[in-house]
Amino acid sequence: MSWTSVSFPSYPQYTVFISLFTGIENDTISTVKKELIAANAEYDFCFLNTYHVVSVEHLYGSIHRSIANYANDTLKARTVNTEIIFNLSPINKIMEALKKFGVDEKCPNIIAIKVFKTEDIDEKSFIDTNNHLLKLLRIEKDSNIELNDKTLGQLVDVPKVIKVYKLSDVKISSDESQKQAQLTRLVVAACLLRGL
Amino acid sequence: MTDYLVGQVQKHLPHIPVEVVSQGAEALVFKTSVHPYLPNSISPYLDNHDEYIIKFRPPKPYRHPKIDASITKNRTVGEVKFMSKLARIGIRAPSLISADFNNGIIWMECLGQTLPNGEVSSFKNWLWYLERNEIPDKCVSDEVRVVCIKVGALIGRLHLNNMVHGDLTSSNILLENFEPALIDFGLSSYSGLAEDKAVDLYVMERAILSTHSVFSDKYNAWLLEGYEQIHETEFGKQGKKKHLETIRKLEDVRLRGRKRSMLG
Structure with missing residues (x-):
């Protein structure tokens, strides 16, 4: 079992729970999608597919911006969960972003994110949250792997990233170790400039 | 304040x-x-x-x-x-x-390193450091020449992409391991006009003249050398034409100053 919790220096009042799951059945993903649309409180998470998440920095950048908007009451999307998906995207349409970055039957891997008030949580609530997710996604503990640049680098779909972030005219390094670094810099800038 | x-x-x-x-x-x-x-x-x-x-x-x-x-x-x-x-x-x-x-x-x-005198390694600080602490020969050594050419090439590449910095001074260029990087794009704009590029070069020329006056002739010549080289290596014949156009304009700008109109 493996999850991460992160809190940003400017917004210590919020703590974000992040966990990565692999090898999820197609049927389960369809169910998750259905329940998300039905706004089932059990599924009150931000679910991402891993194809377009380049690195931890990319993901955290989007979460940070969402938390900032949440704290300043300037959310563009209806919930902070959708806001995270929206801020990960270079496209200024929330529905498009949900389709590209949200749960997708084509991708068996999911990143689940939930924003907590720091005062409401402790280590036990993280364990409970993670167990709850394992149950929802109907998978075993060993499919819950650590989220880091190495694992994300294996789960990302680079051609898809290049297409979504419109990077086809950029010379992308062929060196694998440089590629993630370069893509991170490019996608972070593209996310910041979304809609501008 | x-x-x-x-x-x-x-x-x-x-x-x-x-x-x-x-x-x-x-x-x-x-x-x-x-x-x-x-x-x-x-x-x-x-x-x-x-x-x-x-x-x-x-x-x-x-x-x-x-x-x-x-x-x-x-x-x-x-x-x-x-x-x-x-x-x-x-x-x-x-x-x-x-x-x-x-x-x-x-x-x-955060780009740049710290020079031995504790200043940040901008092009300006580095040249000043050489001027004050080293034997005078070092100021116009091959090492300086190579860096100047690299800076000129960097500006050339910027202009070849139809981008204009707008405030080119030696303190807006940082050196990292002797590789130049540009900073401060508050006045930057996009333009393919030789006029705007020439003004950009002119601003730099004047900045070098006032901040590094002792060797400014050499520095400016090297910068323009690098600027020319990159036009030819990256864009061949077409680049050569563009370079000629910009340099001609630069001569005009030198005669009349940065402002095109006499107003303001």
């Missing part, structure tokens, strides 16, 4: 320690040891993991608040766009980390 402005940036960036690096008419530049969203255990994809730069455009009290907000936002967006374009075409400049357009804040990579 600066204390008041520091207070303002602290309001937007609570719990972030900042230290003023420089102050201009339009913006303040701070240094901080804290990354906005990555904990210490995770390193960002940047060379410098210990320091980050925050550029802040404070609100101007003499402007109408609504106009002020829109000007601040537009200029911040413009600068971020320019920097992201540079990253796409591979011209060395600070990488973007985060931005808050409404409050005029940009977080970026």
